Amino acid sequence: MSFFTNPEILLKVKLLEGLYILMGIVAGYTGIKTLFEKEHKSRYPTAVFWIALAVILTFGRWLPTVVTGVLVVIMALPAVFKKVLAGPAGGVPKAFSKAMADKIGYKIFLPTLSMGTFAILFAVFTKISPLVGVGVGVIVAMIMLMFFSKENTPKVFFDDSKRLLDMVGPLSMLPMLLAALGALFTKAGVGQVIAGLVSKIIPEGNVTVGIIVFAIAMPLFTMIMGNAFAAITVITVGIGGPFVLAYGANPTVIGMLALTCGYCGTLCTPMAANFNIVPVAILDMKGKYNVIKNQLLIAGLVLTFQICYMLIAK
Amino acid sequence: MIKLIGVAIVILGFALKLDNIAIILVAGFATGLVGGMDLVAILQTIGSSFVANRGMCIFIIIMLVTGTLERNGLREMAAKLIGKIKNATAGMVIGAYGVLRLILGAFNVSLGGTAGFVRPVVMPMATGAIETKHGEPNEDHLEEIKGMSAGMENTTWFFGQVLFIGGSGALLVQSTLKGLGYETNLVDLAKVEIPVAIFALVVASVLYYLKDKRLSKTLYGQKK
Numbered sequence: 001m002s003f004f005t006n007p008e009i010l011l012k013v014k015l016l017e018g019l020y021i022l023m024g025i026v027a028g029y030t031g032i033k034t035l036f037e038k039e040h041k042s043r044y045p046t047a048v049f050w051i052a053l054a055v056i057l058t059f060g061r062w063l064p065t066v067v068t069g070v071l072v073v074i075m076a077l078p079a080v081f082k083k084v085l086a087g088p089a090g091g092v093p094k095a096f097s098k099a100m101a102d103k104i105g106y107k108i109f110l111p112t113l114s115m116g117t118f119a120i121l122f123a124v125f126t127k128i129s130p131l132v133g134v135g136v137g138v139i140v141a142m143i144m145l146m147f148f149s150k151e152n153t154p155k156v157f158f159d160d161s162k163r164l165l166d167m168v169g170p171l172s173m174l175p176m177l178l179a180a181l182g183a184l185f186t187k188a189g190v191g192q193v194i195a196g197l198v199s200k201i202i203p204e205g206n207v208t209v210g211i212i213v214f215a216i217a218m219p220l221f222t223m224i225m226g227n228a229f230a231a232i233t234v235i236t237v238g239i240g241g242p243f244v245l246a247y248g249a250n251p252t253v254i255g256m257l258a259l260t261c262g263y264c265g266t267l268c269t270p271m272a273a274n275f276n277i278v279p280v281a282i283l284d285m286k287g288k289y290n291v292i293k294n295q296l297l298i299a300g301l302v303l304t305f306q307i308c309y310m311l312i313a314k
Numbered sequence: 315m316i317k318l319i320g321v322a323i324v325i326l327g328f329a330l331k332l333d334n335i336a337i338i339l340v341a342g343f344a345t346g347l348v349g350g351m352d353l354v355a356i357l358q359t360i361g362s363s364f365v366a367n368r369g370m371c372i373f374i375i376i377m378l379v380t381g382t383l384e385r386n387g388l389r390e391m392a393a394k395l396i397g398k399i400k401n402a403t404a405g406m407v408i409g410a411y412g413v414l415r416l417i418l419g420a421f422n423v424s425l426g427g428t429a430g431f432v433r434p435v436v437m438p439m440a441t442g443a444i445e446t447k448h449g450e451p452n453e454d455h456l457e458e459i460k461g462m463s464a465g466m467e468n469t470t471w472f473f474g475q476v477l478f479i480g481g482s483g484a485l486l487v488q489s490t491l492k493g494l495g496y497e498t499n500l501v502d503l504a505k506v507e508i509p510v511a512i513f514a515l516v517v518a519s520v521l522y523y524l525k526d527k528r529l530s531k532t533l534y535g536q537k538k
Binding site for chain 1: 315318320321324325328329333334335336338339341342345346348350351354355356357358359360361362363364365367368370371372373374375376377378379380381382383384385387388389390394395418420421422428429432433437457458460461462463464465467468469472473476478479480482483484485486487489490493496498499501502503506507509510514517518522
């Protein structure tokens with residue numbers, strides 16, 4: 001393709017595009033392998049989901065945006081109807097991983113830390129996106145693992161990643177879908193409407209009050225919605241933007257900490273069932289809310305810490 | 315006001331536990347339509363946002379190794395590392411798990427969560443620590459140990475993964491801020507969270523250590 005040979009396009013842009021294509025190949029492998037799984041309970045809808053995602057990742061740069069939009073909807077439909085399911089492959093047999101642990105030992109932490117390390121190296125020493133660093137770290141980790149054991153063939157890596165993608169399923173698309181929703185909110189002018197309403201409560205121009213309201217609204221909405229990612233798009237547009245950032249507060253500090261203020265809400269709500277209710281069953285606990293009860297004080301203290309941090313570092 | 319229909323759909327939909335993806339799609343189309351956009355414009359906005367945010371799918375690449383790391387004994391070695399602490403109490407086992415979980419979280423590697431690691435590895439180690447000191451563990455003590463293990467799991471995962479440069483949380487914050495006209499970079503976004511992560515880890519470890527110590531004292535009478 002002329003994109004990769006065109007000398008006028010920067011190397012960092014090409015590398016990032018290469019990374020997206022690699023993501024597309026992994027998603028595509030998951031979809032195509034699903035097509036061949038005869039025992040799969042929902043073979044075709046699951047394959048549609050992963051293959052549509054693969055096409056968006058691989059060819060997104062060149063497709064007309066309206067086509068990508070249609071593909072997103074096509075991808076989402078099997079997920080909405082709960083037809084995206086995991087394949088028949090089981091986990092790793094205990095005896096196998098135990099034997100590998102005896103053979104490889106603590107060296108296993110080298111590939112484990114490689115992705116994060118390369119992300120940092122790329123961020124500090126290059127102008128290339130740290131995401132490309134993550135990709136390089138993954139390749140380095142794969143080479144190390146192949147070196148540790150001959151049984152780690154490329155097929156093993158792809159099959160293991162398919163098994164994990166099956167496990168996380170369509171909910172892994174939540175951040176991307178929420179980002180798209182955020183883009184629609186912005187285009188439709190939702191922010192201005194919320195801002196108009198909130199301005200009746202918050203005195204305009206008072207950044208301190210704005211920060212406190214923003215930092216408390218995040219965990220509150222997260223508790224109602226059960227998901228900090230959903231809350232951050234709505235609350236940043238409605239409160240964070242017009243009442244804090246518009247007055248010159250630091251967007252990196254305020255925007256990022258707002259998310260972790262939301263996480264304090266996640267620690268307190270039964271709506272975040274995956275984290276707070278499912279473990280009660282997994283650990284055979286007696287009290288339905290005993291995980292949450294053990295998290296309330298932590299959440300309160302970390303939230304207070306973050307509000308002070310925001311007020312100091314704004 | 316009518317423009318807020320999407321916000322209302324999201325809040326109500328999540329609160330009523332309807333399908334998350336359906337809620338987001340319905341809210342998006344409803345917002346676009348009441349905001350005066352036509353179907354093509356809505357699809358174009360969704361499409362260009364998706365293409366711009368493909369970086370959020372970085373987890374797909376990471377999964378190329380996480381499953382194979384598990385296959386090659388990562389969990390077993392993590393358990394061995396925690397087991398190195400001498401004369402550990404249950405509270406110390408949970409704290410040690412928290413430290414390891416937070417550090418690995420910062421490198422975006424999971425040990426398997428509650429089902430994959432807490433139940434099969436952390437709980438037996440913590441229970442073992444109680445048995446060495448007190449014999450048969452008290453039921454209420456065990457219940458609290460379970461609650462604290464799950465609490466440590468959640469706390470360190472939430473505040474650890476935001477340290478990873480290119481984590482999905484930071485990418486979502488970055489794209490939300492970009493929509494409002496603010497440019498941020500992933501390294502700075504991760505740096506902001508360092509004090510928060512350390513504070514959360516220390517608070518959780520100290521609180522759980524003290525709680526376990528108190529329970530050990532009150533539930534088992536005088537015997538050592």
